[in-house]
Amino acid sequence: MIDDAIITVKELSKRYDGFAAVEDVSFDIKRGEIFGLLGPNGAGKSTIISILCCLLEPTAGRVTIDGFDVEKNSNEIKKIIGIVPQEISLYYTLTARENLTFYAKIYGLSGKTMKDRIEALLDMVGLTDRADDKLEGYSGGMKRRINIAVALLHNPRILFLDEPSTGVDPQSRKRIYDTIQDLNRQGMTVLLTTHQMEDAEKLCHRIAIVDKGKLIALDTLNGLLKMVGETDIIQVKAKDIPTEALDVIQRIDNVQKVSVDDESMTIELVQGRELMARIIETLTASGTKVESIQIKEPDLETLFLHLTGTKLRR
Numbered sequence: 001m002i003d004d005a006i007i008t009v010k011e012l013s014k015r016y017d018g019f020a021a022v023e024d025v026s027f028d029i030k031r032g033e034i035f036g037l038l039g040p041n042g043a044g045k046s047t048i049i050s051i052l053c054c055l056l057e058p059t060a061g062r063v064t065i066d067g068f069d070v071e072k073n074s075n076e077i078k079k080i081i082g083i084v085p086q087e088i089s090l091y092y093t094l095t096a097r098e099n100l101t102f103y104a105k106i107y108g109l110s111g112k113t114m115k116d117r118i119e120a121l122l123d124m125v126g127l128t129d130r131a132d133d134k135l136e137g138y139s140g141g142m143k144r145r146i147n148i149a150v151a152l153l154h155n156p157r158i159l160f161l162d163e164p165s166t167g168v169d170p171q172s173r174k175r176i177y178d179t180i181q182d183l184n185r186q187g188m189t190v191l192l193t194t195h196q197m198e199d200a201e202k203l204c205h206r207i208a209i210v211d212k213g214k215l216i217a218l219d220t221l222n223g224l225l226k227m228v229g230e231t232d233i234i235q236v237k238a239k240d241i242p243t244e245a246l247d248v249i250q251r252i253d254n255v256q257k258v259s260v261d262d263e264s265m266t267i268e269l270v271q272g273r274e275l276m277a278r279i280i281e282t283l284t285a286s287g288t289k290v291e292s293i294q295i296k297e298p299d300l301e302t303l304f305l306h307l308t309g310t311k312l313r314r
């Protein structure tokens, strides 16, 4: 356990009727850290975050938030955490200001304190000038920004965001990134889930990669990228790749792993650049119609492929 951990997750498991959605997951989050859970659809990210938010009971394991146990002290925890769920939970027939007022009253705010807080949050998410428009006319990204403002009404110390950039246009995404980073600079601990490597790369101090309910790697971005080591990734675009092509590529000495889907072949190998010409020749000779070939610098996508043999975006 790290000394300055504000969140500790120990041997956490969650089963739905025997199906293991989360299996023996352990990690700590430091106070003041932006921590990311990165993984494809169905990896177990929302399940983990829901348990941490006291919305779902674990099957096994122990989770503490600022010293409080999620199963015993959910009332204390709810006061110090803010939650931005994966599904937007707002009233589309109300304006942004009306939505914020509705939730602020639930949190017991009123009068000038409430008004000031709402104005400050509208400003923070950059929607002051749209505050009196109904949400039905908002873009996905603008709704997400209002949902973030709602999560901050009671001034939490820890913010949980489940897929903050899903369905969000680039402009809103930048605003959301800026908001998260500003909050973090002011001391907020942040846990976010994402299946987009850009979120993890741009925002997170440390990243836990999850797949099929298991935590398969956890480190800083640089630490994770080092795990890929000397491996290059070559992506070949081609339709109807014959199985012989897979065999001949696998037989090249430097090739470590090959995978094929409907429209591409992905090759992990060392000294990829030197071997590109040979790969095109070999594929063409085996009857593959190569449309394009590309070499990629190691990134989180490469690492995910390296660790699991499948692509991150599924």
Ligand SMILES: Nc1ncnc2c1ncn2[C@@H]1O[C@H](COP(=O)(O)OP(=O)(O)OP(=O)(O)O)[C@@H](O)[C@H]1O
Pocket: 016, 019, 021, 039, 040, 041, 042, 043, 044, 045, 046, 047, 048, 086, 195
């Ligand atoms: N209430 C439930 N009952 C049964 N199975 C469930 C339930 N909720 C989730 N699951 C299953 O548990 C697994 C993990 O789901 P979860 O929603 O945590 O994944 P996720 O990583 O958040 O995926 P996504 O990227 O699609 O949001 C999936 O296989 C899902 O089908």
Ligand SMILES: [Mg+2]
Pocket: 045, 046, 047, 086, 162, 163
């Ligand atoms: Mg999810």
